[in-house]
Amino acid sequence: MFGWAITFLIVALIAGVLGFSGVAGTATQIAWILFVVGLVVAIVFFLSGRRTRI
Template sequence: MLYYALVFLVVALIAGALGFGGIAGASASIAQILFFIFLILFVVSLAMRLARR
């Protein structure tokens, strides 16, 4: 999931540099959503690991 967030971030940066504002904004939003989902799942995973021990 983190990989896809980084891919969308790179797409947003390239689209922004080339002047495609709509595509850059959409890609940046998708990257942000995927990154936050990754963070939530990571924290839940850490909590579950600590709960097992």
């Protein structure tokens, strides 16, 4: 997830430099959503992996 978020962030930066504000805004929103989803999934995996089994 984080790899895709970085990819979309780079696309947004390049589109912003070239003047494509619509594409840059969309890519930024996609990058933000992927980052948040990746963070939530990472926290869930971290918490579920720490349980001790009796």
